[in-house]
Amino acid sequence: MKNTVKLKIKSTFAKNLRAGFPLINKEAVLNLKGNVEEGSTLELVDESGAFLGKGYFGQQNKGIGWVLSRQQQEEFDEKFFEKKFKQAIEGRKTLFNDPETTAFRVFNGEGDGIGGLTIDYFDGYYLINWYSEGIYHFKNLVVQALTNIADYKGLYEKKRFAEQGTYIEDDDFIAGERAPIPLIVKENGMNFAVYLNESAMVGIFLDQRDVRKTIRDKYSKGKNVLNTFSYTGAFSVAAAVGGATKTTSVDVANRSKSKTIEQFSINEIDYEAQDIIVEDVFNYFKYAVRKNLLFDLVILDPPSYARSKKNTFSAAKDYPDLLEKAIRITEKDGVIVASTNASNFGMDKFKGFIEKAFKQTGDKYKILEEFRLPSDFKTINNFKEGNYLKVVFIKKLT
Ligand code: SAH
Numbered sequence: 001m002k003n004t005v006k007l008k009i010k011s012t013f014a015k016n017l018r019a020g021f022p023l024i025n026k027e028a029v030l031n032l033k034g035n036v037e038e039g040s041t042l043e044l045v046d047e048s049g050a051f052l053g054k055g056y057f058g059q060q061n062k063g064i065g066w067v068l069s070r071q072q073q074e075e076f077d078e079k080f081f082e083k084k085f086k087q088a089i090e091g092r093k094t095l096f097n098d099p100e101t102t103a104f105r106v107f108n109g110e111g112d113g114i115g116g117l118t119i120d121y122f123d124g125y126y127l128i129n130w131y132s133e134g135i136y137h138f139k140n141l142v143v144q145a146l147t148n149i150a151d152y153k154g155l156y157e158k159k160r161f162a163e164q165g166t167y168i169e170d171d172d173f174i175a176g177e178r179a180p181i182p183l184i185v186k187e188n189g190m191n192f193a194v195y196l197n198e199s200a201m202v203g204i205f206l207d208q209r210d211v212r213k214t215i216r217d218k219y220s221k222g223k224n225v226l227n228t229f230s231y232t233g234a235f236s237v238a239a240a241v242g243g244a245t246k247t248t249s250v251d252v253a254n255r256s257k258s259k260t261i262e263q264f265s266i267n268e269i270d271y272e273a274q275d276i277i278v279e280d281v282f283n284y285f286k287y288a289v290r291k292n293l294l295f296d297l298v299i300l301d302p303p304s305y306a307r308s309k310k311n312t313f314s315a316a317k318d319y320p321d322l323l324e325k326a327i328r329i330t331e332k333d334g335v336i337v338a339s340t341n342a343s344n345f346g347m348d349k350f351k352g353f354i355e356k357a358f359k360q361t362g363d364k365y366k367i368l369e370e371f372r373l374p375s376d377f378k379t380i381n382n383f384k385e386g387n388y389l390k391v392v393f394i395k396k397l398t
Contacts, residue, residue: 004041005057007031014046017053020382022110023063024055032064039137041076058116058134061165062385065134066115076138081114081145088112088119089150092376096121103185103192104376105206110386111378117142120206122194123186124153125179127172127202132161143174154179156196167200184266188213190241191266192234193259203232203259208301210374211235211339211391215299216242219335219393223296226250226288226329228281233260235299235337240269244297248275250284252308280308285325296334298326304342315342319350323357327396335368336394343388347372350390364397 009017013028024042026032036057042065044052054074055067068076088107095104106126107119116135120127126146130136136159143155154176159168182193187209194203215235220242227236230249239247249260257276264271277284300322304315319340326336340350358365371391373379379387
């Protein structure tokens with residue numbers, strides 16, 4: 001067991017922590033000297049020495065650790081993790097019992113009481129994401145607790161704590177039996193191929209489940225669909241299953257082509273009737289304008305930050321311009337699905353971007369519906385930035 005370190009919190013920050021804010025910011029600490037060891041237990045006190053909470057030290061892009069308990073006597077032992085995981089699994093019973101959906105989030109960090117740790121479920125396999133070296137120090141306890149209570153085929157992990165929170169490449173298998181390669185999971189009756197041991201990303205972003213269903217059920221029938229930043233084409237699959245006349249998927253990564261062909265194939269969609277294009281989206285927009293291409297449904301789901309050969313894209317800065325380009329190749333009465341996972345701005349600002357982009361093109365619009373994280377990506381009111389996902393369905397009016 002590591003030492004317990006007592007940190008004194010400035011009064012301005014103590015107020016927030018007392019109200020339930022779970023993240024420990026560096027600026028909040030008065031007596032942070034040199035080297036606190038990753039994984040140390042932290043006891044937080046206010047300027048007068050009164051107890052505020054207990055947590056652990058683990059440096060992420062955001063913060064230096066998380067509050068896990070408001071009880072001074074609480075120990076972070078196997079029982080502690082078992083209790084948290086039991087609660088989380090109990091809260092997802094409906095998903096566990098749904099034969100049409102076999103992939104979802106089981107444990108969502110601070111939303112379920114332990115910041116820096118998430119666990120996803122893929123048809124009997126559990127994937128643990130560690131977001132700091134600090135939380136990784138609890139690995140044995142976490143694995144033991146999870147295997148005590150969960151019905152599992154196998155366990156995998158992603159160590160996301162190299163520089164800038166990037167993934168450390170390794171054999172990600174931990175215990176049980178190894179998953180088939182690929183592992184085919186279901187989501188609302190659609191199939192998706194996932195690879196648990198290939199890279200940081202497994203092939204599908206589980207937080208878009210409700211959006212994929214909505215695209216399939218309400219916006220695709222008879223439509224010509226453009227899916228930009230398409231990755232493995234999950235939105236294109238949803239659109240094709242929903243009756244799109246054609247889908248066009250655009251992603252700059254070479255791997256996206258074979259991955260998209262695979263996702264179409266396992267859903268019995270003829271991939272040759274779809275366009276799958278490996279190209280920079282910004283070049284594709286120019287091409288589409290030159291060719292007078294117009295789409296009924298345009299999906300925009302860029303990474304929050306990306307650098308390609310010619311462009312640097314930052315959602316917080318460049319989203320309005322990206323949206324403007326999309327508006328110009330959307331049919332009148334067509335729909336744009338604007339999505340972002342950037343946690344550094346909220347829904348109000350995102351809607352400001354939409355307003356700005358439509359001002360730039362001079363078109364009118366109407367917001368049809370909005371999505372935030374689905375319920376399995378549990379969030380807490382005291383940590384708004386945890387609800388990072390913002391998706392807005394916008395109609396371009398005639
Ligand atoms: N919409 C996808 C997830 C997108 S992940 C889904 O629902 O599954 C972001 C993707 O954007 C990555 O696959 C990355 O290769 C791609 N990307 C980043 N910059 C790009 C650019 N300039 N042009 C095209 N694709 C880009």
